[in-house]
Amino acid sequence: MTEFTRRAVVTGAAAVTAAAIAQPPISRPARAATPPVGKQAPSFYRHKVGDYELTQISDGARTIPMPEGFVRNVPREQALAAAEAAYMPKGQVTIPFNPVVVNTGLKLVLIDTGFPPGTSPTTGLFQANLAAAGIDAKAIDIVVLSHLHPDHINGVRTAEGGLAFPNAEIKAPAPDWAFWMSDENMSKAANDMMKGYFANTRKVLSDIAGKVTRYEWGQEVAPGITALDASGHTPGHTAFAVASGSARMLVQSDVTNIPELFLRNPDWHVAFDIDPNKAMATRRKFYDMAAAEKALIAGFHFAFPSLGHVEKDGAGYRLVPIAWKAVF
């Protein structure tokens, strides 16, 4: 390179160069420093599955000190090491929330909801990102709930307690509805987390029970969207296959919580799994299927845009996030 430089000095082009270097600085009008913008991009991502238009929508994420027992069956240090290996802040864990909208051409379908606006400074962003994505909440025809945990259902309500999707039919998995709405089950809730979940299900859904249709596994919850038994996380926890033409995507819901811990280590039990052994078996079955068919997977707790492919990797799996396409 030094050689190139020396040679260039004796050429005509280099003479032009030298002259250019010798020019006085260009005078420019003095301008004030540009202030920072201070705002993130709207966090939605559009893609297609066959003829269907899908929009992954971020509700935000929660970064919290990793709770004791977050992973039930490994020491906290080991779980923290996995989080730190994924570049999460030391001692903390980040859990993102990503509902998905499917426009089948016939129906506008929302799968899971996130939280109502204002739930926390870093969550409850779904409605704002939905609007930024050019989708009117009033146009949603069907809200499909994968299961009845708060981060999946609370967004059916506005911040004021109204209906966030006033024209939508709400569909809940029949086994989850039966489980969470059972007073007998509630009376047996073993800890504060479970008590909170039972109370929350009632608070959000009881007075609109008439608007909630129960669905069964194997049924289409909307055209081209089939409910798949993914139980274990909760009794009625459901994944979905979205199919259009020969294209197919899997919506995994909470087959894993954050993939950095639980897809890498499918035998780890997240605190939220009601039947951890069944959840683990579901996980392996689901990912073995997804890896074999090289299926695109949407993961509610994957980092936005929450899409990727899963591959076997040693005793666990790895997630390969999709490459963002800037043109739809």
Next chain:
Amino acid sequence: MTEFTRRAVVTGAAAVTAAAIAQPPISRPARAATPPVGKQAPSFYRHKVGDYELTQISDGARTIPMPEGFVRNVPREQALAAAEAAYMPKGQVTIPFNPVVVNTGLKLVLIDTGFPPGTSPTTGLFQANLAAAGIDAKAIDIVVLSHLHPDHINGVRTAEGGLAFPNAEIKAPAPDWAFWMSDENMSKAANDMMKGYFANTRKVLSDIAGKVTRYEWGQEVAPGITALDASGHTPGHTAFAVASGSARMLVQSDVTNIPELFLRNPDWHVAFDIDPNKAMATRRKFYDMAAAEKALIAGFHFAFPSLGHVEKDGAGYRLVPIAWKAVF
């Protein structure tokens, strides 16, 4: 789960449930199916390095049949297998382009430019995404070019050939300027690709040579942004360290082309490397440093938002993309 369901049937809560199921379908006003939106999200991403506000901005990506000799020193089948393993379309390769804007508080600095609007249906998106990010092209104070390849410099021009950043000083690495502006070097161009590069450099920069300042490695090209020798890809190819307070990010420019091939396999020679052995040595040195300090890296050819951490992995490296934060 069947057990839960059976139990629930005999409880009061389940009676409510059954009643709800028995209700007639809710009547809703008939609405036309919602048309698809058909538009991608604006593709920018905001983050902070110390006090600096950074914006990663997609210019788009090009997906093309993988050219013969794209990887010079491995069989085409092997290179194609690596692309396919990264879920690129069969037989093809996708190359994204991602400039970055740094607002240091004193100066608004653009590092590399992408292409002018309209260059192709999937590139030339920089200006639109810059505007979507709330940044005025006229407010850019400094355009720093990492090297003089078309995807890094052509965007200094508008589609009509004017100046895309009319108030900006343009800074080019002195060794690259000397190399590409040398008529002697141009006369020795060994193939059409190189001939095209020499012609393009002149077309884009010759008549604005007076606006172009040459910089040397080790210098600050803007407050807190230091030019680092990353030669090999081109004689003057430059990476950057962006430092604010104790925070530091590396802008790798083209230390690798697409990471799926060349970061995984640092000894592979991409067709665009002028001195492939030097480029390879630079690559290893750069990533060993980045891995050791767990540095955040911005990569011009990483998938948007083009940020990640690099780790040693066997004989090569792996890229761990950052987790998107929906709140700035």
